[in-house]
Amino acid sequence: MKNKKGKLLSVYWFAILVIVSVGIVLMVNTFYSNPYDVREIESEIISGKVADCVYYGGKVNSELVNINGGFREDFQDKFLEKCSLNFETEDELEKVAYYTEAEFFTEDDETKSVFFLSGGNKNWKVDCGADLKSENLAKCNEKEFYLRTSADSIYLVKVLSIVGKTSENVK
Amino acid sequence: MKRGEILIENIIFILLNVAFLTILVLFLLQQGNGAVLLENSYAKEIALLIDSARPNTVIHLNLNDLKEVADGNGIPFADVVKIENNYVVVKLSEKGGYRYHFFNEIEVNPHPDVNPDYGGDYILTFSK
Numbered sequence: 001m002k003n004k005k006g007k008l009l010s011v012y013w014f015a016i017l018v019i020v021s022v023g024i025v026l027m028v029n030t031f032y033s034n035p036y037d038v039r040e041i042e043s044e045i046i047s048g049k050v051a052d053c054v055y056y057g058g059k060v061n062s063e064l065v066n067i068n069g070g071f072r073e074d075f076q077d078k079f080l081e082k083c084s085l086n087f088e089t090e091d092e093l094e095k096v097a098y099y100t101e102a103e104f105f106t107e108d109d110e111t112k113s114v115f116f117l118s119g120g121n122k123n124w125k126v127d128c129g130a131d132l133k134s135e136n137l138a139k140c141n142e143k144e145f146y147l148r149t150s151a152d153s154i155y156l157v158k159v160l161s162i163v164g165k166t167s168e169n170v171k
Numbered sequence: 172m173k174r175g176e177i178l179i180e181n182i183i184f185i186l187l188n189v190a191f192l193t194i195l196v197l198f199l200l201q202q203g204n205g206a207v208l209l210e211n212s213y214a215k216e217i218a219l220l221i222d223s224a225r226p227n228t229v230i231h232l233n234l235n236d237l238k239e240v241a242d243g244n245g246i247p248f249a250d251v252v253k254i255e256n257n258y259v260v261v262k263l264s265e266k267g268g269y270r271y272h273f274f275n276e277i278e279v280n281p282h283p284d285v286n287p288d289y290g291g292d293y294i295l296t297f298s299k
Contacts, residue, residue, distance in 0.1 A: 010184055021191070025198070028198075029202075032203075032205075036211060038216075042222065042274075045223050046274065048223075049275070081276070084277060085275070086257055086275070087274055088257075090256055090258070
């Protein structure tokens, strides 16, 4: 009788082990099957690079302003190149996975920008304003800082950077 | 006679439990060190390092985890990390490999550390 109880207990014990192991295997598989999502860090790095490109060590990029202290429109044409950013992928048909912009506001009016720089795929901007929270949306990063030109003008600079790359970073 | 039977049953029960736990631990370790997982995470992390690097930077990377897997799969350590047209490529098996795009327009030169004390290290040098 005692022996029967012991056998019964060991059968239940192994049933519990099987249930626990199936649970662990499922949890581990779920955890490791999710790709490592680095888009948030990438968007922060882009914002940092754009900020450093515009204003570094307390000095405005000499290629961004003219002698009179005004912004040079031609900087926009080669914005990505000047800031050492390359958003192009090997496949030309593949849509560009990045977008970045920098808006310049005067100290007096922070609603209307006086100068604007942008590069990349503008279509990603829709994802930043979306109320819906989903991993399938692009990751956005916003950064603000003040800069002082050599002519002592002060500007507020708002940098927005977006990284799409959902196929590589989301299951 | 009866006492002996009970002892054998207990020993088998304990051995089966130990075997079960060993298999479980091995499974967990294998999951965390799989070539696919390592390729994916290291390619992305190296891409992030490149994105934040400035010209004249030199980065020493400890890639012992990758070396162990690459050696096991017969891949030379010098072929594990490659840079191809703004993509980081990490390859740990003959048919595998993972590539991730980086956006920093910078010249990158990855090569294994020749110092035998740092056999599992890679050196990344950056220039304009």
